[in-house]
Amino acid sequence: MFLALQQAGQVAQKAAEEIASEEKTLSIIDLISNAGVGGQVIILILLIMLAVALFIYFERISAIKAASKMDSNFMNQIKDHVSNGKLDAAKVLCAQTKSPAARLIEKGISRIGKPLEDINKAIENAGSLEIYKLEKNVSILATIAGAAPMIGFLGTVVGMILAFHEMATSSGQAEMGSLAGGIYTAMTTTVAGLIVGIIAYITYNHLVVRTDKVVHQMEAKSVEFLDLLNEPV
Secondary structure, three states: OHHHHHHHHHHHHHHHHHHHHHHHHOOHHHHHOOHHOOOOOHHHHHHHHHHHHHHHHHHHHHHHHHOOOOOOOOOHHHHHHHOOHHHHHHHHHHHHHHOHHHHHHHHHOOOOEEEEHHHHHHHHHHHHHHHHHOOOOOOHHHHHHHHHHHHHHHHHHHHHHHHHHHHOOOOOOOOOHHHHHHHHHHHHHHHHHHHHHHHHHHHHHHHHHHHHHHHHHHHHHHHHHHHHHHHHO
């Protein structure tokens, strides 16, 4: 009889512990809904920043992929056209290719007949413009990567101030449960800020790497074109 009562007590204790653990479990939606108006506003701002970061990333990665596509036989065709004096055909080929490197070559072809230094300068100026186009809005990603964690931390600091203000105004009679709840819901803004910042930082660096590859391709094609002009006739 005593053993049966002891087993029943253990079962009841386990059931109570399971219920308590279930009550302590909170979903992300619960944390956001309990974060207060200030926390919800900050999380909304962070979500908007995340949406902007993802939009810029996918838009830029698509543009960079399109810019990096070029026929491997492109420079051979340019060499044949320039060697045979078919400059108009070479310009048409560059216009059809529609890539930054091709536009640099087209700029150089349009300057053929002038000193090589002038051609090189024209290509460099056109290259600066093409790099600016490739890096369009990428700086916004860097700003989001740096600002998002700070905005999240701001939400946590505000939440902590409100929690301690409640403790001060209650003459030390504030319930620890309500204070703890306010503190850990305020911490959700820091978590959200870090998540947004990490995503923006990774996407920014990936875009920088992909952009550098296109820039190196542009430089290689430009050097190859200038070497073509330097070849003895």
